[in-house]
Amino acid sequence: MTMPYDAQDDLSDEALLARYASGDAAAARILTLRLTPRVFGHAMRLLGNHAEAEDVTQDALIRLWRIAPDWREGEAKVTTWLYRVVANLCTDRLRRRPSVDLDAVPEVEDGAVGAAEGMQQQARADALQAALMQLPDRQREAVVLRHIEGLGNPEIAAIMEISPRAVESLTARGKRALTEILAGRKDELGYTDD
Template sequence: MARFAKGDAAAARDLAARHLPRILSHARRVLGDQAEAEDVAQEVMMRIWRIAPDWDAGRAKLSTWAHQVTANLCIDRLRKQNRRAAPTLDTDTVEQIEDHAASVPAQMMQRARLDALDAALATLPERQRQAVVLRHIEGLSNGEIAQILNITIEAVESLTARGKRALSAHLAKEKEALGYAQ
């Protein structure tokens, strides 16, 4: 951050390469819209640029701070849009894990599973969605999530547990169609 604050272009590229993909992924999963997620990610990076000269590395990790800003910006956008229905997703922009050895049917099944997960995530209340995305997709610890969402660890555990139960119930209806039937 100190090099970035001094205008070091390489430091700027390093920060963007390290943090932007996770910020964008977090925002896309919560908002369900690629363009909105890109706007949020850009705003987070602008805020990093603005706070860089005053950054105190001893107070917080930059990644935790960036996820907290991302979460807050996503909540603000969801509230402004006053979304009543589940957001629609452009399935062409959903991140796919490329497996060159996978067959076309296997790739189609994987896409269907990701689409079903995104649709199920969209049905969760915003706080549950944030907690589930941060914990189970972004892989953050409960402590980090508590800092990001400004709640207790117990609240994080409750949100993720309720979110997982709701996702499981929602996805159970599609178990056979998604190739999970026994």
């Protein structure tokens, strides 16, 4: 039986996945709308490429729909499983990329005209993304999950299949590396405090 949308909005991801596996198309729509922005954002931060992030998002969600009938509630959260799948798909794509000199890549022009604050925020976001892309893959993944996605160390450990202590180590090293990479750009990026 299909429930109305508003009744399904309160259901957990796992419950919606179980409903989808039972043939409830509305549950799939709600779960897709709920998860797609998070999955895409995570892929975008790991890859730094919009088109590739869209492809990874689609692949990850298709994999979720395929495993739905076999999903065992209580073993893992849907989001934990998806973050792990996205990370693996991104890692595969990054390994297949040819090495490119970052200085040789032209700057992408933004055609939008905005206020100074908007430009400053975009410069900061671009600087952070460029700095993230200089980190080793595992450090970047840990830093993104912890400080951008806002996940806790136990969930990150489950996603990355490492211990929470290893997560702490990766995020600490990643933060130190980001600090070093961005240290000389404080004035340019408009940071006046320490």
